[in-house]
Amino acid sequence: MIQDVFIVGATGNIGRTLVKQILVSGDTNPDIHVNPTRIVGVASSANFIYQPRGISHEQAYSFADGQYSQSQAYNGLGHLLSVARAGHKPENSSLVFVDVTALNKPMTDFHLATIQSSPFGIVTANKNPAALSDYGIFQELTKDPNRYDYRCSVMAGAEAVSMLRDLKDINDAPKTIQGCFSGTLGYITSELEKGRKFSEIVKDAKDKGYTEPDPRDDLNGLDVARKLLVLARTAGYEVGIDDIDISPFIPQDYFNGGDVGSFLGSIKQLDAEFKAKMEQAAERGMTFRYVANLDATKEVPKLEVSLKEVPLQSPLGNLKGTSNKIVIISNSYPEENPYSVEAPGAGLRVTAQNIRRDLLYLLKDREIKIK
Amino acid sequence: MIQDVFIVGATGNIGRTLVKQILVSGDTNPDIHVNPTRIVGVASSANFIYQPRGISHEQAYSFADGQYSQSQAYNGLGHLLSVARAGHKPENSSLVFVDVTALNKPMTDFHLATIQSSPFGIVTANKNPAALSDYGIFQELTKDPNRYDYRCSVMAGAEAVSMLRDLKDINDAPKTIQGCFSGTLGYITSELEKGRKFSEIVKDAKDKGYTEPDPRDDLNGLDVARKLLVLARTAGYEVGIDDIDISPFIPQDYFNGGDVGSFLGSIKQLDAEFKAKMEQAAERGMTFRYVANLDATKEVPKLEVSLKEVPLQSPLGNLKGTSNKIVIISNSYPEENPYSVEAPGAGLRVTAQNIRRDLLYLLKDREIKIK
Structure with missing residues (x-):
């Protein structure tokens, strides 16, 4: 299965690193990955490109580098969700929003709307929605680990989030x-x-x-x-x-x-x-x-x-x-x-890489390529 | 969704620890787990109990302790697979075999048959099928991480297997x-x-x-x-x-x-x-x-x-x-x-616990209980 990815914050430091890593590492290449990545969307704070069949490497690169020539203006994060909802065909792929912004309230609303009223997933390096929202919202966001992953919000290079989530789930919460x-x-x-x-x-x-x-x-x-x-x-x-x-x-x-x-x-x-x-x-x-x-x-x-x-x-x-x-x-x-x-904690390279790692866990039919 | 578990090797040290941990920790309790565990099968080297609607705590305990009064004799691991295939209703639950034996060739054949000709999953603490089989068999077994997990075969308490699998998959194989x-x-x-x-x-x-x-x-x-x-x-x-x-x-x-x-x-x-x-x-x-x-x-x-x-x-x-x-x-x-x-490496407690942790990753619709 293809994994469609919509990167919000694509022109920031992490976003730019992520776009390049995805393209350079061959995540998009079906010869390397049974579940290739397709970048279908990139957004900065006011512009975006969304193409349900995937945007070209050149477009992704140049958008990440701040050249918005082929992009459209958008009005609030809800706009991104609605274009994805209209354009995405769930029978062929799964779609995941990647949040590499540092937004607080508007992003929390966006995460919540995505989880509650769309079939899409979220992978986030932004710790604000999990840290600064009410506990109830945190629980609502994170209850389905197959749709919401946030490894990169703490010690991106390690296993802190998944380890603690699992310990809770098997009734061995840390002392x-x-x-x-x-x-x-x-x-x-x-x-x-x-x-x-x-x-x-x-x-x-x-x-x-x-x-x-x-x-x-x-x-x-x-x-x-x-x-x-x-x-x-x-x-x-x-x-x-x-x-x-x-x-x-x-x-x-x-x-x-x-x-x-x-x-x-x-x-x-x-x-x-x-x-x-x-x-x-x-x-x-x-x-x-x-x-x-x-x-x-x-x-x-x-x-x-x-x-x-x-x-x-x-x-x-x-x-x-x-x-x-x-x-x-x-x-x-x-x-x-x-x-x-x-x-390593939160360097650009290790954060971008572990966003890609989180994406693997949101794949419904993940397979490993056999040589 | 319920997760049905069939424990092969249930009377060994790890198997016995696992049965008790599942029952004592409340994995079977829907008030604690959105995806409660149901033990549907336990097998020793020659006896087994299989009940598609779940075996009672008392039965599971006494079988793990070597009291086979309510069990049947069986003839080869293929027998276990065939009774599970006949009795399991995939629309209501997922079934996972847990291998806590130290068998080599017969267990490799069983793993392979399960992966190739059933919808069931395998979680194993037995490293022989992954270590001693041909590389091709290893690849066949492990290509679908949502059906085959073997964290407990190496450093049960840590993340070695999942970390390396993911690094391979994002094209950053260890040097x-x-x-x-x-x-x-x-x-x-x-x-x-x-x-x-x-x-x-x-x-x-x-x-x-x-x-x-x-x-x-x-x-x-x-x-x-x-x-x-x-x-x-x-x-x-x-x-x-x-x-x-x-x-x-x-x-x-x-x-x-x-x-x-x-x-x-x-x-x-x-x-x-x-x-x-x-x-x-x-x-x-x-x-x-x-x-x-x-x-x-x-x-x-x-x-x-x-x-x-x-x-x-x-x-x-x-x-x-x-x-x-x-x-x-x-x-x-x-x-x-x-x-x-x-x-910790491979103590009974930490191995049993991490088998339970692996089981979480084989859940198709894993959810975390909200208080």
Whole structure:
């Protein structure tokens, strides 16, 4: 069976990478895939191309690169859903929308409308609908794993979402989840460990494009908190963002206004403190990691994200650089033998690849090509 | 949709654990599961019960415990397939055979017949059909992941099989796979690291039930080689057991006959050598692990299993105790950011649980229960 794909956000960084990966890897080639991919739609924030028999490689490439010559204007995401509903022939293929935007409310409405009033599937790298919607909407979206997959919203390169979903479903929900879900903050703690100055590391990370344009958007811990929320909900815990105790990487005062330049200047005040903290920890065989933690051993699950001292020789302590890690303990994965996976977090390549991986699981008749 | 399950090997250690887990965890309970499990069949090596409307909990329990009072004799695995074919109503449910035997040729024939001439699925913890059959049979069995799953044949607690299958399918086959796939040999290397005597560790491991009844069946490396073979084939490499360079944990001489007692006596000769080896390695920051390795960077993939010196601070070096680990490098998971997962290997509990997990992926209309 052909898998039709409609990429929403195709001109963003991930969208562009995804379009190119699909074409270069031969996903569209029936000689390589029993279930070849057909790109039938691409959309930016205001333009789209939709052709139910597939758009050409050239069209897809040039749209992803921001050349909208053959495209139409559209008016709201509902418009995309209605053209797909009119044009798609479900007897020949399955259609999946891929969301590689960072939209919140309008995208949540779109996901919900797609799941509730169309036969189409959704694969998303956008964590907002799963993290920021009501718990009821989260449940409605994710109840059918054959139609909604969101592996790439947390630790794109790993198995966190599918593992936790399955544990819930076989009644072995995790007792604790611990993890480092930010490549950016992982880079900063790794560099601090080497003895470098905090303010220089942050500036360096910003220059290399590891941080958001404003590094405060990483240092405030919100992104990590949203990822923890997606995982906790996936594991079956009815929680919202307000249930998470969020301690930013640096004191709250540093987030009070000012442009990026003055912020980068102000954090020089923290250099000596970080240096002393790291040195003292190292003497005790410890280090620091920005840790997301779910503890469900009590009646009310406790969720927090914070900069935490951990043993250098522990699963999180031996994590290096920008890699992400998750450690899960449940009845079947006891403390002395937990489940843990370490993988690149959310790079463009690994995210695009794992969107393609999620797409495989939405295939009704998936087959593997025999050589 | 109900998922009907027919457990072949139900009176073995894993089979018994599985039956109890299914009943105790509430897999059969429609209040917990949108897709409840119904045990319709259980078979030992010569007896079976098959009831298309489900067998009672009491019957399942007592059969698993070896009380065959309500069972029938059967004549070959084909008999089980034919009764299921006659009794099963596909419009109401899907049926999956679970293979928790250690059979080779007859089970391979059964798997093949099921896939080729019935609508049923197979979930297996038995690695023989995937490891010891021809490559063509392996491909035939595994081409449809929605009908054949074998996660539990290698590192039951982890994601090795699904990860490699997907990497193949998105054209990012691994360049190298490195792993420790034997909890038994992991235990031995961990204890050697602590300075204990080799012969005492082996005796201790045997007494604790960590090894096969004859520890030579672990130390010869064959089990690890078969696991590597399953993974290599899953990743798309056309290889057989003869393509693997197998170096046993101890020299070949020790496998030449004699009973278990005299074997355990003979390996005392190795104590001093292992002690010296471990100490010398430790001085250089190294340790030993029994490593399975696939190197596909050259035209012909190279496969070997052997006792290898690795840095203590490396992904395999920091593995402790009986846990298993796999490290995968591909184009999208580069050497500095590989994918790695660490989890319990093949304990009864974790194997039974992951058979239940595999069963979820064979559900055509899987849904997650909303509270």
